[in-house]
Amino acid sequence: MENFIVSARKYRPESFDTVVAQSSITTTLKNAIKNNQLAHAYLFCGPRGVGKTTCARIFAKTINCSNLSDDIEACNECDSCKAFNTNRSFNIHELDAASNNSVEDIRQLIDQVRIPPQVGKYSVYIIDEVHMLSSQAFNAFLKTLEEPPKHAIFILATTEKHKIIPTILSRCQIFDFNRINISDIATHLEYVAKSEGAVADKEALNIIAQKADGAMRDALSIFDQIVSFSGKEISYQDVITNLNVLDYDYYFRMVDHFQKNEVPETLMIFDEILNHGFDGHHFINGLSNHLRNLMVCKDTATVKLLEVGGEIKERYKVQATSCENDFLLKALEISNECDMQYKPSQNRRLLVELALIRMAQLTLKKK
Numbered sequence: 001m002e003n004f005i006v007s008a009r010k011y012r013p014e015s016f017d018t019v020v021a022q023s024s025i026t027t028t029l030k031n032a033i034k035n036n037q038l039a040h041a042y043l044f045c046g047p048r049g050v051g052k053t054t055c056a057r058i059f060a061k062t063i064n065c066s067n068l069s070d071d072i073e074a075c076n077e078c079d080s081c082k083a084f085n086t087n088r089s090f091n092i093h094e095l096d097a098a099s100n101n102s103v104e105d106i107r108q109l110i111d112q113v114r115i116p117p118q119v120g121k122y123s124v125y126i127i128d129e130v131h132m133l134s135s136q137a138f139n140a141f142l143k144t145l146e147e148p149p150k151h152a153i154f155i156l157a158t159t160e161k162h163k164i165i166p167t168i169l170s171r172c173q174i175f176d177f178n179r180i181n182i183s184d185i186a187t188h189l190e191y192v193a194k195s196e197g198a199v200a201d202k203e204a205l206n207i208i209a210q211k212a213d214g215a216m217r218d219a220l221s222i223f224d225q226i227v228s229f230s231g232k233e234i235s236y237q238d239v240i241t242n243l244n245v246l247d248y249d250y251y252f253r254m255v256d257h258f259q260k261n262e263v264p265e266t267l268m269i270f271d272e273i274l275n276h277g278f279d280g281h282h283f284i285n286g287l288s289n290h291l292r293n294l295m296v297c298k299d300t301a302t303v304k305l306l307e308v309g310g311e312i313k314e315r316y317k318v319q320a321t322s323c324e325n326d327f328l329l330k331a332l333e334i335s336n337e338c339d340m341q342y343k344p345s346q347n348r349r350l351l352v353e354l355a356l357i358r359m360a361q362l363t364l365k366k367k
């Protein structure tokens with residue numbers, strides 16, 4: 001049987017140029033290498049799964065490559081690159097501070113730092129989740145960070161920048177990684193699907209990207225999960241069933257009924273949604289999001305805030321033109337109110353139903 005490698009690992013970028021959606025960071029790092037202006041300590045901040053450790057590894061490989069290309073990418077052929085690509089390089093050391101956060105762990109690391117590398121120019125120390133270090137460990141580390149040996153470069157990574165003490169911050173060059181937007185994730189998933197010989201609906205990939213909430217790693221593991229469920233054909237229906245996502249279609253129909261003041265129909269759709277096992281709160285949140293999407297479609301300046309693609313985007317634009325601003329704003333207020341009252345409410349179903357009735361009557365007076 002063929003060995004299964006998870007996509008997040010199989011498609012981990014190996015060069016600066018293949019890192020998704022962090023081009024300002026990769027460009028700055030490349031320039032630093034090109035101009036020989038390497039800092040001794042970097043702090044990579046940002047949400048999980050956006051490429052912090054991936055960039056750190058690429059950086060470590062690139063600065064040790066003996067045959068850099070003109071556009072500052074590692075050659076992948078020299079001894080150092082080969083060692084990096086097969087995970088046996090001695091120039092890179094990774095410490096996960098989430099599980100190794102004691103003074104003893106840091107002391108071991110500090111002892112290691114003194115030893116110059118046998119091959120290559122630099123020893124790179126990646127400390128992941130650095131905010132998890134105990135304060136004593138931080139203090140023990142500070143001196144090394146202040147006066148590091150020439151060959152040592154530290155890359156500290158964290159999801160929680162605000163927990164890093166100022167004395168550390170002031171000694172690092174700081175890079176803020178972006179949350180990856182939905183269309184960038186979807187485009188990358190498309191590439192992965194193609195490479196895997198899978199056929200995927202654009203909309204299906206969009207849903208996966210949305211569910212991943214800005215993290216590529218999560219998107220790729222959801223992708224694997226879907227592939228193991230539905231094989232090489234990934235349809236929108238499979239994805240929404242698998243991820244327990246409510247079909248967009250319900251919301252579009254709901255808003256159409258609101259516009260026509262068709263109260264009974266809205267209640268019947270809500271009943272259908274509950275019968276499918278969806279939670280009322282989940283629905284009302286989705287409805288708020290749908291109304292919000294319609295609202296951003298009303299203005300060309302905000303339409304790019306619509307984080308859906310392809311056909312659904314067109315559908316949003318069409319429905320938005322049929323809605324008055326005033327209606328959207330009031331409907332949003334009602335669904336937002338319902339969202340806030342949901343948890344403490346004793347009769348949640350009625351609460352949602354009342355909200356739907358009110359929304360379906362918003363355009364009444366005008367007629």
Ligand SMILES: [Zn+2]
Binds near residue numbers: 077078
């Ligand atoms: Zn190389």
